[in-house]
Amino acid sequence: MKRAYDALPESMKNMEMYGFHWMEFVVQIPSPLYIITSYKSNGLTNACMQSWTTFTGGKNGFYAIVASVSKYGHLYQTLHETGEAVINFMSAEFYDKCMATIRHNGFDDDEIALAGLTAVKADRVHAPMIGECFINLECRVKWEKEIAAGDDSVLMCLQVVKAHIDERHLDENDLGRTGKTGILYNIHHPIDPERFSGAAHDYLGVIEKIRDYAEY
Ligand SMILES: Cc1cc2nc3c(=O)[nH]c(=O)nc-3n(C[C@H](O)[C@H](O)[C@H](O)COP(=O)(O)O)c2cc1C
Numbered sequence: 543m544k545r546a547y548d549a550l551p552e553s554m555k556n557m558e559m560y561g562f563h564w565m566e567f568v569v570q571i572p573s574p575l576y577i578i579t580s581y582k583s584n585g586l587t588n589a590c591m592q593s594w595t596t597f598t599g600g601k602n603g604f605y606a607i608v609a610s611v612s613k614y615g616h617l618y619q620t621l622h623e624t625g626e627a628v629i630n631f632m633s634a635e636f637y638d639k640c641m642a643t644i645r646h647n648g649f650d651d652d653e654i655a656l657a658g659l660t661a662v663k664a665d666r667v668h669a670p671m672i673g674e675c676f677i678n679l680e681c682r683v684k685w686e687k688e689i690a691a692g693d694d695s696v697l698m699c700l701q702v703v704k705a706h707i708d709e710r711h712l713d714e715n716d717l718g719r720t721g722k723t724g725i726l727y728n729i730h731h732p733i734d735p736e737r738f739s740g741a742a743h744d745y746l747g748v749i750e751k752i753r754d755y756a757e758y
Pocket of ligand 1: 588589592610618643644647
């Protein structure tokens with residue numbers, strides 16, 4: 543039997559949702575987790591953990607559709623100032639260091655160095671890449687839009703102009719891009735809306751290949 547929801551379930555009425563919509567916790571669809579880097583106007587590095595993004599492309603380019611950039615953070619500010627950033631995918635090994643950038647989020651912080659990570663010069667954009675991350679996507683802002691008028695965040699489209707990938711992760715028989723050594727996913731607290739209690743806590747995950755499409 544399926545349950546259907548179009549209004550906030552009773553058990554979630556007092557849940558702290560940190561600005562998210564209640565339905566996100568009910569359907570709980572994971573999205574990739576990465577850290578996006580740019581330069582602040584004082585020349586210091588900015589780093590922002592980011593999720594809620596999809597990637598798509600066609601004959602005119604490859605794009606990151608970044609669904610929720612807070613209007614109040616440094617990332618939004620730097621993207622407006624420089625129009626450029628790098629999307630860096632970390633493996634689980636570097637998750638803690640990347641998270642440390644949240645503790646070093648001051649305007650006068652060199653966020654990449656203070657987190658114990660290495661800033662590497664990008665080739666095509668004015669933004670730092672994180673050396674320890676196994677994929678770095680050099681990006682330029684194409685456009686932005688509020689999903690609903692007055693939102694606290696905006697949806698931004700970034701065009702990927704150059705991709706760097708660690709060769710051990712290019713090899714699917716070595717570290718690969720999926721599985722335990724691959725791209726990380728942000729998983730919202732998978733709650734049961736019929737009986738939620740306590741506090742929401744999210745999870746870090748990876749994805750696993752289960753079958754080859756060619757087997758049909
Ligand atoms: C798992 C995770 C996912 C996050 N996703 C986003 C996101 O999609 N959008 C956003 O604006 N902040 C997101 N954040 C919060 C920012 O990383 C955090 O507020 C950061 O310090 C802001 O940096 P900034 O001031 O340089 O923009 C996320 C944090 C975590 C831990």
